[in-house]
Amino acid sequence: MVVNNERKRYILIEILGEKPDIRKIINECKNKISLIDGQIGVAKAAIYGIDFKNNLIIIKTNHLMRETVEAAIALLNDNSWKVETRLVSGTIKKIKTHIDTIKQ
Amino acid sequence: MVTSYFGSLKDINSKKNEEYLHFRGINSFLIEINDDEIKNLELGETYYQTFYRKTIISDNDMEIKKTLQKYRKKYHIIAGVPLNAKTAALLARDNRVDMIRINPSLGLSVFNKRYANRVLENGKILEIDLSNFQNKYFANKVRPLMRILKSMKVQKLSFHLTNLPTNIEELRSDKALIAVGRLLEISGNSAATSIISDRIKQNMKKIEGKIPFPGVELDGSK
Numbered sequence: 466m467v468v469n470n471e472r473k474r475y476i477l478i479e480i481l482g483e484k485p486d487i488r489k490i491i492n493e494c495k496n497k498i499s500l501i502d503g504q505i506g507v508a509k510a511a512i513y514g515i516d517f518k519n520n521l522i523i524i525k526t527n528h529l530m531r532e533t534v535e536a537a538i539a540l541l542n543d544n545s546w547k548v549e550t551r552l553v554s555g556t557i558k559k560i561k562t563h564i565d566t567i568k569q
Numbered sequence: 570m571v572t573s574y575f576g577s578l579k580d581i582n583s584k585k586n587e588e589y590l591h592f593r594g595i596n597s598f599l600i601e602i603n604d605d606e607i608k609n610l611e612l613g614e615t616y617y618q619t620f621y622r623k624t625i626i627s628d629n630d631m632e633i634k635k636t637l638q639k640y641r642k643k644y645h646i647i648a649g650v651p652l653n654a655k656t657a658a659l660l661a662r663d664n665r666v667d668m669i670r671i672n673p674s675l676g677l678s679v680f681n682k683r684y685a686n687r688v689l690e691n692g693k694i695l696e697i698d699l700s701n702f703q704n705k706y707f708a709n710k711v712r713p714l715m716r717i718l719k720s721m722k723v724q725k726l727s728f729h730l731t732n733l734p735t736n737i738e739e740l741r742s743d744k745a746l747i748a749v750g751r752l753l754e755i756s757g758n759s760a761a762t763s764i765i766s767d768r769i770k771q772n773m774k775k776i777e778g779k780i781p782f783p784g785v786e787l788d789g790s791k
Binding site: 479481500501532533535536538539540542547549550 | 588589592593594702703705706707738741742744745746748749751752
């Protein structure tokens, strides 16, 4: 049986302040999504942290839950670090080229 | 982008906040200041572009009219928060008002499709308060606002999103506010930042006297 892969979105976020653990950010994100959309929303979003270099994190999520995840990131509130969404893309290659342009 | 700010002007000018504002991508502010503060201001002292706003909160229509008469030519943007149906009608009708903040406590008897059409006819911007989203459990507070927005669904209605920040750390970028606004089914186009910046430009021309009355603009050339 052929199963279509689900469409995904990669979200590039930048961090200002103390460098936290990537798992901590993902958990905070999941908690916010849970407040917005419940546990089913968290399951649908399927958030994974992919990469964390130079205060830039790439998060992978389902394309249908992209808006909720973006809102959850906007609502994150911590005293020691701040987050800001920089780019959303369907391919990881585009995100990585964007990171390269930022570094230059 | 133009972000509404309800804190003090000193915070914006301080150097320690420069990095944070750059990170958020904020470069122009719409600051709520008092009448006394505006007298003591020296224009051009800030690195950022600053515009001034006045929010009128009243349940008396005569008081609103007096305030509008007094402040219209001093501030770039004048917003109103209606506390009853009468003031809501006045704010929607009066040409001197730029923005109307939705007050969810008035409910669907005031904020309905008819009111949305009136707001659209008079070219007003609706201000949405997103500060409730920062609480841990916001469902009860957001529910009335969602019902109002659902009933006020009219095409081409323009919005200004704000989380009523009183200190620098509460400030959010326009992208973040639009992302939260999408939860309330407000599209990115209807809440675009160009809406408020265009209104400010128009009002600046009015204050300078370049628009003596609606439909006529003096360009200064002979």
